[in-house]
Amino acid sequence: MQGALDVAGQGAGRTALVCGEAGIGKTSLLTQLVGGNGVGRVLWGGCEALFSPRPLGPLYDMASAMGSKLQALLGREGHRTELFSCFLSELQESSDPTIVVLEDLHWADAATLDLVKFLARRIQRVRALLVLTYRDDELGDRHPLQLVLGDLPADAVVRVPLLPLSEAGVAELARQSSHSAEGIYATTGGNPFFVTEALRAEGLPVSVRDAVLARAARQPPAVRALLDLAAIVPARIEIEIVEAVLAPAPEDIAAALASGLLIADGRTYAFRHELARIAVEQALPAPMAAALHARVLAFLEQRGQGVAMSRLVHHASGAGDAQAVLKYALQAGNEAAAHGAHCEAAALYGTALVHADTLAPADHAQLLGDLSYQCYLVEQNDDAIATRLEALAIWRELGDVSQEGRALRWLSRLNWFGGRRQQAEDYANQAVNLLRDLRDDEAYAWALSNRSQLYMLSGHTAESVEWGTRAIELATRIGSNEVLAHALNNVGTARYAEGEEIGKAMVEQSLRISLANDYEEHVARSYVNLISTAVKLRDYAQALRQIEDSAAYFAPRDLDSWTNYIRSWQARLDFERGNWDAAASEALRLVRARGVAPITRICALAVLARLRQRRGDPGARELLEEATVLSRQSGELQRLAPVAAAHAEEAWLRNDGAGVDELVVLAHAMAEQRGDERSLGELRYWCLRLGVAEGGPDGAEAPYALQIGGHWKEAASAWAQLGCPYEQALALLEGDEPAMREALALLEGLGAAAAASRCREHMREAGVRGLARGPRATTSANPAGLTARELQILGLLADGLSNADIARRLVRSEKTVDHHISAILRKLDVRSRSEAVAVARRTGVLATEGVGERRRSDRRRSDGR
Template sequence: MLLERDDPLAICHAALTGIAHKGGHAVFVAGEAGIGKSALLECFAQGLPKDQPQAMAICDPLDTPRPMGAVRDLDAMLSEDRRLLPAERDLFDGFLRKLQGARGPVVLMIEDLHWADQRSLDWVQFIGRRLSQLPVLLIASFRDDEVDPGHALHSALGAIPAQRKTRIDLAPLSVDAIRQLGGDHPQSAADLREITGGNPFYLTEIMNHDARLAALPGSVADAVNARLNGLSDAQCRFLETLSCCPGAIPFDWIRQLEDGPAHCDVAVQRRFLILAGEDIKFRHELLRLAVYQRLPPTACRAAHGVFLDLLLRDGTGDDMLGHVVHHATGAHRNDVLLREAPRAAAVAARLGAHREAARYLGHLLPLLPDQPADIAAELYESWAYEAGLALRIDEDVIAAREQAVSLWRKVGDTERVGENLRWLSRLHWYRGEAEIAQRYVREAIAELEGRKASPARARAYALRAQFHMLQDQMPEAMTWGEEARAMAGTIGDDETFAHALNTIGSARMFRGDPTGEGLLRESLAISLERGLDEQAARVYTNLSECLVEARDLKAAADLLEEGIAFDTAHDLDAWTFYLIGRKAHLFFEMDRYGDALQIAEEVLTREGQTLVMRMPALIIRARTRLRLDLPDAITTLREALEEAGKIDEPQYLSTLHIALIEAAVLAHEPDLADEAVGWLDRLGPDHLSPRKRGEAVFWSRLADRPVAALSQAALPDPFQKAARGQFTAAADGFRAESSGYLALWSQALIATPEALRLADRGFAELGVTAARHALRRRFDIPLGSLDKAARRSAAANPYALTRAELTVLAHLVDGKSNALIAETLCRSRRTVENHVASIFSKLRCHNRVEVVLRCQSEPWILPR
């Protein structure tokens, strides 16, 4: 009997019915253990038509979650093929294609999502973000009292658009419901409600308790123990043995236990166990735990050993390795752990479940001091790699790499020593410890120098080149990058070759050498052809920034759109939002300050972004607020400067220090520039790109605080003319490269009344109120009242979408087909198809799913 659950069931059925017109939907059922989540899902599934495509999977509470276990089960049910373990891509893109090809709605159900592995939660997010284009109802349950604020489930659910998901919080049963459930129980419904809190599972256990006893049990464990005491000793031992197995238990295993089938029949009759397809499982996980807690340590080890032997007897296929590790751990069978945990970790890593791979290998860490040096070194290295990817780069990960270095030295494997030293360099760089990172990469190169060409040596060269580039040491970056490129080409290491090309090309372009663009585009072509997604994302990032610096704004705009579309389609969220921050930078350089600020603010509202990925948006927010004369502009600039100091890379720090000098000019407070001028003086010209040198000289001279180190530096032409006092020529030069703001400042510096009026009018059109204030203070000339001028209007939409296209886009994002959009808008289908094709072209998208993802990443595309 399912009481007081009509409304949740109605929500699920309504979501299923609405798929045909509204697209897919997700329903998340939350509540404490025992509240009835599983019963609700089972009741909903039983009420579906017999021909309704559906699949249900359960996340098991193993010590280490089965990597993508529930997703693999769903895939197998829909494909009716359990023989092969699918690859990661098959469970993401392949599963997506399978759903897109479905003829009607598909119902997918996952129980106990709080026990899912990280990669399964990534899958929920992946499918959830695409629901509007899928004929899918996804229903998943989870215990909200076991999901703390830092749980990865929050990120997965938060990434799904609000209009595509519904949360159901199951409430405890009321006194009236308990009265219906209780029948002739001697305790009143109100007392039962008080004792159990209205939890259906607790109620069932209490009501199954022998009512003739003087007092009701105080806990579920007491109730379960009281019920177990009514069984024979053999039946109790049978249930206690089974309690070592979370999830479903194959009936074949039951047959291997003494009198197993007979004991199983009794346990099912007494409602300890229930059927689960062809398997058996405990009626509830709380019930299993209550039984498991009765086991003394020796009996617990023996019980785990029983199932471990059964698993090993049947052969340990990839799909069961998680269970093998679980029972080997419980049975204290270190020999099995050393053999099978690395296999389980390898399977998890192939599925992208690096957190689970680290957990499997983590079981082995206490055993490694007693293992041969080469085996221990390999396992330390493997654990550090997986933990560094999926957990956090803490002292344990660093120590494991250092231990691997020590052991490989003992073995005499120089190649592995160098590779682990390179990893130590990367790990310390990720932690923001630049000096230590540089020391380790030098040690890695010293270790490998003089030996034959190898991947480890090429990667160490490439890493050193990258570090030099990030510190604006471009000659050194090019030298080491060329070494890496040559070696990677010799040994056929495509990824390192693409990485090195990227670094060399970026270093050249940042020093004003246009030949670098060809190298960057070659790196991009290799990365796209070989499926090196992160290398491709790195090219889009670096090349777009170089093009902006080179003032090739049209090429930068085209590349940014291509890159954002690529990153979004490949779910590279961290790279996506960094690149969107660069798009804000482009709009800033185009004097589109309203667009720039809107985009930067949107990026900074996104949760889960690292400081590096937020940095472009932080910089543009500060610089834009400064020019628009918005409140707390200086404070915002200093906050950005403080954050950039944590990263300690000149590319960010130099930009913000130059902005601080501009702030001194705008505020007419030269002393405000002293800190920044001193920093730039210490940095010197060799660590600045030509354009940044020009900007530093331009603003520092306006602040009357010239940077001594830049007095003889070569500058781009418009900046050089401004430095010589040739302001008319400088203004013309800045206009030619679309630097309108700098052109207006050069115009103002001509200092004639007419030039000042023209500059003031231009600043008004741009909406840069701070510059208008600065003119009045600097030249002490009355220029009329400072009216609030309307900012130069941008296009109606950043992508030049027409009103009709925006209307069609809204319906497309809502999941409607072209035919349904045409019917809704009373337009011909051909008209709608033309609008959709135009939308694809303007957004650089290949299909409807990519359009939806773009609108999720960039909400300003489709205004609310």
Template sequence: MTLLERDSALASLAEYAREARAGEGRVVLVGGEAGVGKTALVEAFTRGREKERVVWAMCDGLFTPRPLGPLFDIADEIGLDVTVGRDHLFAATLRALKDVDVLVIEDLHWADEATIDLVRYLGRRLRGTVAVLTYRDDGLAPGDPLRVALGDLGTERGTRRIGLAPLSEPAVRALAEERGVDPAELYRLTGGNPYFVTELVRDGTAGIPASAADAVLARAARLEPRSRAVLDTAALIGLRVDPRLLAAATGAPPEALDALVASGLLTGDATGLRFRHELARLAVEQALPPHRVAAAHAAVLAALQRLGSGDDASMAHHAEAAADSAAALHHAVRAAKAAAGLRSHREAAAQYHRAVRADGNDPRLLDALAFELSMIDAWTGVAEAAERARVLWRAAGDGRREGNALRMRSAAWVSLCRGEEALADAEAAIAVLEPLGPGKELARAYAHLAKQRMLADRHSEAADLARRAQAIAAPLGRHDLLSDTLNTESVARLMQGEEWLPLMRRALDVAIAHGHDEKAGRAYTNLYGLLCRARRFGEAEPVYHEAIAYCDEHDVDTYGTCLRGERAASLARMGRWDEALVLCRQVLTRVEEASPINRIYPLYVNATIRARRDEDGVWEALDEAAASADGCGEPQWIVKARLGRAEAFWLAGKVSDARAEAELADDASARADGWLRGWVATWLGRTGSDRPARGVLAEPFALEVAGDFAGAARAWEALGCPYDAALARLGAGDEDSLRHALAVFGDLGAAAAVRVARQRLRDAGARSIPAGPRTATRANQHGLTRREQQVLDLVAEGLTNAEIAGRLVLSVKTVDHHVSAVLGKLGVATRAEAARKAG
């Protein structure tokens, strides 16, 4: 059937392939709903490329997938040794693809975690190859790993997108008229979905069936009984079907398989058989009588075993469906271990879930499940699995493992912002473990409680617990625990005014040297965060770029998310609000359904910037942040959430409400450092609270509390914090200071703060008060400043940041900042999208 309304998409693919051949490398994301014609498009694109090397792989959604399944499928074809470790395998894949012109990976929405990581890896490095990745874009949850990966890929310069829409009514009419079908009725039934249209037109009956599934089943009904039974088994095997496996499972002769291809339900090529579309497979599978399903799965499992299959993921699926608990347990555990070895933690967790369904009384399985769930931020599941394991270990009289389960459940409560329960479990774990003497479990428990004490601002206790953990961990060679506790001790030292940086650097070095990626991620996050806490942005900048590259490269997503949240806060302090908001959106998308604690910082940053700009969406974010902060009980989060609310109330003129929030922040800051206490003290002063400042404050805050507003402003400006400087000048009250503050607020687009400054000027009797944001910015349809518009124009011309810097006589770093701000204001992820919007 003719491929209609796809000329533009085909032309784009051809152009991207030419660009790739020129050495650039391209990743093309082809998205659309099920049945919209993604495969048909890519097949049309690859036809006629006999002189080029095209490699085709696919993901299968029938069962929990085998990690890196698409890569294993093409390994022989590209000469790849798959027995090496994951990092070496990724590098080897990149080298092997240098001789491939076109790489196609279909149905990426079914990809396992390791395959998604591989796509990320290739997306940053491909040269000379065009990688075409198809996926369904309907039904992807905001926090789905693929959606997050697509967002990351979208920021790469070599990424392109093609979105396929359903066929128009005229196109459906053209297809309908070929077969004498009522075009209006066909369009009404299909909505222009090419697969549905094709199935209904191909059915060849006088009337139009009620659905495409009916059309598929009508064609299946014409098969001989033997071939129909083979078709049913094929539907249980998956979208792609190995003819040897199908023959072994059914005893079907070759002519029965030929009949399936002749029917048009399956297609065949050099790699085997496949259903023409997943929707066709589903139609056949869902029509199977339930009493036949288990026996068919058992036959497939037996055939896989006879053929010597090494695909434990597939065998675990068929074993469970066949109600063979012993086989399901055996293969699920093997599949889980293999997935974990490839860092495909979602698939590992799914397989351990399957193993637990087969045998729910083995606490070792529950321990493994809890760990894998912790790696994917699924903390409610961690708490449940750890509790079940604790009960079983206690019944078995194994105190060490009971204590470890308590520690794991405590970690879950921390991430779920249930601070009291977290502390109770952490202390209970130590109570169970200490009588049993030193061991790795006790070291872990000390290390975990040390972190909780540190986060509760009980720094002396934290440092003591960290050192006790180190004393146990070092002789055992537990470098992961050594790094973790050095990290905690470093933070505790800083909070007590002691030297901290060498200890944190050592924590990072130990983690990297011994390959403990997660601990390295934590060390990087705290190193960057503590530098930013002290507003040492110049030192922090290279740390961030090094840290985020490490976390992304090593798939340390939890700390990559934390780093981005910390970065958003730092950008906000430096007045780079648009960049901060872009990062906030990325982080909140990543953790939409995961750890509440990881959402607090981006919620706070997002809300305060919006409050300053007098935009919507402030209170929903602040309410969530405050609820999570109160739940976790950690002073740093309580202070941030409450001062965010205080500022929002103050900007809205609700001073008494702002004062109440500032005093709640003060209640939580008794043991905090000078930066946090100083922040609280200034807001107590701004809101008219009679509470005194506590202890020694960081210099800019101390100057402001002492009434030296000009000195405070200069200190903030020296640190690179324009909004804080403007707030300090606002406190001075004289007309020059107020006008200076008003100008800064205007440049930042802080409409609510502008309103406050203008009122202060009126109260001071000033005349000729500016009306609002600068005219040029206000007049620009996207809210761009004059300089940002200049940068956008040059981006649209195709200039690099270095070329733009030369043209405008700016530093490349300044241009980087302008480009990030432009992308944020335009709401786009790439320069190409910005250029199109500019046009």
């Protein structure tokens, strides 16, 4: 920690991740660090275990130490990007190093996690140490903090995992406090807080919880009342609340502080450790806890302004006050949604829904719709559909045709997002037919635009333009900017995909309208359609510019559905440009993540399956089978074509044209019918190679048209200009011997082992001689396809050797070793050296026959040198 702070003081900021179980000493460590340094400024904030965390709670904790501009921005809706930039500017303006502490991020709201991402990606520019603490044992696979930590820049991160005390350490603490150490280590596991509590209890209780409660029970009634009140408020309780609710005598406050359970900072009281607070809180009888919550709620309501809605929800829930929960959960949900904290908004609306039986039917249906929308934004699509169906039933019972039509339109959208094309079509048609007589109703304009959107997504350009134009005209007439932005996006994307510049301009107009009106979803759709269409058109430079622009917009917003979708297209872009390691890493993350929408998952599955096919890595077939099922459900050519191409390429790599999947012919026919040059070019190329369909170059994408027409040299040149090395290699493979040798070199450079093997086979059939051997037999003799050298290096990694040590052992350059380790990580589909060793041991790679003997032999030879 001190080393990271020293580096930060020189102008190269660092992020420190301090993790460990509750009671392990995270706060104690930071207190020691701060107390032992003459740091110019310390900004300290923490997250609280409220029913729903307050958006940007840690920033509010720090506000009093920040400038007036930042304080003015706090609480203003829609200004998170400006707020984050202002915070960063204040750090940059400081000439002395600053320590920024964000505690207990396992309880963080989405807005705070966005702040972490924003700062951590820019921390290297400032004289600051950003310290993030969290309980790593409370982070499940789906915890949002996991994704944030995975995206932090590795070269600026210091990881400080805190471990329990050793048995000898526990014995020493017991000796210093004149207690017996017997049984303490076994009961506490070396957790410092548990150890301390057990020793303070003057004899080991049955459990540490009992140690805390035993100490609390020894206090006089007035002191215990103060402890009970403090226990129902997570993290800390303001002194003014204690005075208003209990009015304790000074001697009682002094006794509470002397007990060692409670501490004070001049403004608040807090338990010395959160575990102690939880123990006291859980021991409270339910009626007493409810009464305390009710008294705190009454005080906060009287105080009025400046009270976070999430606190009111917390105490209303604790008090069992259904009306108050409903009131404040709705307000807190609206506040969270306005701040872009859509996960928190969904949770709060869900809390309100528990008590919605007291609402009027129309208000109940509106709440269901609001909850559905928030779930949609954060990729909880099944929940979004379920709540929207409940809303639909209420609107139908009320006879509100306009609202019923809106619900049907949303169900169409949600089913499309879930990969259920036919259900999406059915709901879309129901919405149009129901609203046909409401010619000037905005709901009808939405139904028209939704119909245009579905046609655009399925590649029916003429129909999309027709329906979208009607929506644009109606939206303009009734003055609905939101429908106008939506419809412009649909029509523009359909025309942009045809190569029409006017189409791109329409999507950009939609983006401007959406940004001006803060239509988050429509801004996201605009970026998504600009990026995906640019990739389809192979305008990679344009796609990269839009990805960069969109990153700035998405950074402070909780829009998981759209962020993941863009990342899937980033993976496809990297795949097509030959940046295969980056593509594999991003695609694998999406494939492993839970809750990712099928339309996003299809893209990631196709990318990862094709990479594994080309490299000869295991697992491609399983990925392709799942992608096939999902793409068939979608019914859209843009999902089917990449999967069909993967099937065709797999058959070519096996040299088995007779075994090609029927999806290839189906997708090829769809591409012909739609006139989709991109899909048609690739699929026709493979169909002709495999002999499963006929056709010429007409209608195909230009480079493929050249290949199909027999102009391999011009095709290779076109692919090179586009920046597609794999396709360039396939074009060269159709040429003369020098071209084929160049193709082989390209494939080997990409790491496309299976494709390179197929290339050699083709070259031998063409009479080429003097080809170098491909991967040795040992590569295919082990489960991961590692070469002998890679197996050897993997064994040395298992022995704990560094890259430099391995380089010295093998008499190779460290750079060469780095390349080998990168290949090992890629083939094992892991992200770290330790994970590679663990996976290799689990799958038997390190147990492959002869590996241990080769490692021992290599040691003897290298030691002799």
